[in-house]
Amino acid sequence: MRDYSTLIPAAPLIYRLGEERNNEIYIMRDDLIPFSFGGNKARKAALFAAKAAQSSCDCFVTYGSAGSNHCRVIANIAAAEGMGCTIVSPESDGEAAFSRLITKEFGARVIEAPLDRISETIDSAVSELKKSGFNPYFIAGGGHGNVGTQAYFDAFAGIDAYGKANGIRFDSIFHASGTGTTQAGLICGAMACGSDTKIIGISIARSKQRGADVVVRSVTDFCGCDEHLAREKVIFEDDYTCGGYGKYDKSVTDTIDRVMRMYGVPLDPTYTGKAFAGMNSYIKANGIQGQRILFIHTGGTPIYFDYLRSV
Numbered sequence: 001m002r003d004y005s006t007l008i009p010a011a012p013l014i015y016r017l018g019e020e021r022n023n024e025i026y027i028m029r030d031d032l033i034p035f036s037f038g039g040n041k042a043r044k045a046a047l048f049a050a051k052a053a054q055s056s057c058d059c060f061v062t063y064g065s066a067g068s069n070h071c072r073v074i075a076n077i078a079a080a081e082g083m084g085c086t087i088v089s090p091e092s093d094g095e096a097a098f099s100r101l102i103t104k105e106f107g108a109r110v111i112e113a114p115l116d117r118i119s120e121t122i123d124s125a126v127s128e129l130k131k132s133g134f135n136p137y138f139i140a141g142g143g144h145g146n147v148g149t150q151a152y153f154d155a156f157a158g159i160d161a162y163g164k165a166n167g168i169r170f171d172s173i174f175h176a177s178g179t180g181t182t183q184a185g186l187i188c189g190a191m192a193c194g195s196d197t198k199i200i201g202i203s204i205a206r207s208k209q210r211g212a213d214v215v216v217r218s219v220t221d222f223c224g225c226d227e228h229l230a231r232e233k234v235i236f237e238d239d240y241t242c243g244g245y246g247k248y249d250k251s252v253t254d255t256i257d258r259v260m261r262m263y264g265v266p267l268d269p270t271y272t273g274k275a276f277a278g279m280n281s282y283i284k285a286n287g288i289q290g291q292r293i294l295f296i297h298t299g300g301t302p303i304y305f306d307y308l309r310s311v
């Protein structure tokens, strides 16, 4: 197995984007990580690949929807390594998302199942592979778990180094929060660096209650800290979910169009567009001014193209 960690830049690509509502906005372009359209799933996948190699696995099994960035990146690694890749996915209709088309191009096997039968479908896929003599490596949907958390624990060290090298202290970091793994990694990284930068996750689907609980658990699982301490650090905002995963409103599409026009940065309606619009609403709602804010572009460029096709 190749060492995919060499694809993750030691110094993250961060630059000053511009002014938003009287705050100085910086952006970290993880969407430009040079593997399979990058994104936070590329950071996580580099670590999963190393784990799979350590345990001599010869195929991957994972879970995700048709637009899943995670599944695309894992299928890409599997294809590059000549390994099998099985993706369990909720039944979908309509035009295939670009990530799904790319995933199929890599030769991944996609098994669709009704939502209430996902976990048994995963179990049977894994056990059938084992019965046929394979040694599958299972990755939870979205790369959730300590390995995924490690990816953004490591990324925070790069952000901290950037701040120190450039004499910049970020008041807060905003990003799209889904399974909460990215957020948990950033929080653990900030604690390890002794940084007081606030990590603000804009929920792309989950309620504040559920989403925050999962981030807290991911933080305590990863760094072994006290639950109260973890809870104090978790800011998980669910005011901008637009009613659920993949749903969006005009403020999201206006944001996508404006950010592309003004800055030449593609955002998508499921993750980063929602998070950027949510960041601006949060700034307004909380009267935040004169701060230095870092927005992490967590990837998902193929969904930008899905979006273009739909308008």
Ligand SMILES: *Cc1c(COP(=O)(O)O)cnc(C)c1O
Pocket: 039, 040, 041, 069, 070, 142, 176, 177, 178, 179, 180, 181, 182, 183, 271, 272, 298, 299, 300
């Ligand atoms: C998966 C994903 C997220 C959410 O990451 P989590 O670690 O699951 O919270 C955010 N943005 C993009 C583009 C993603 O693909």
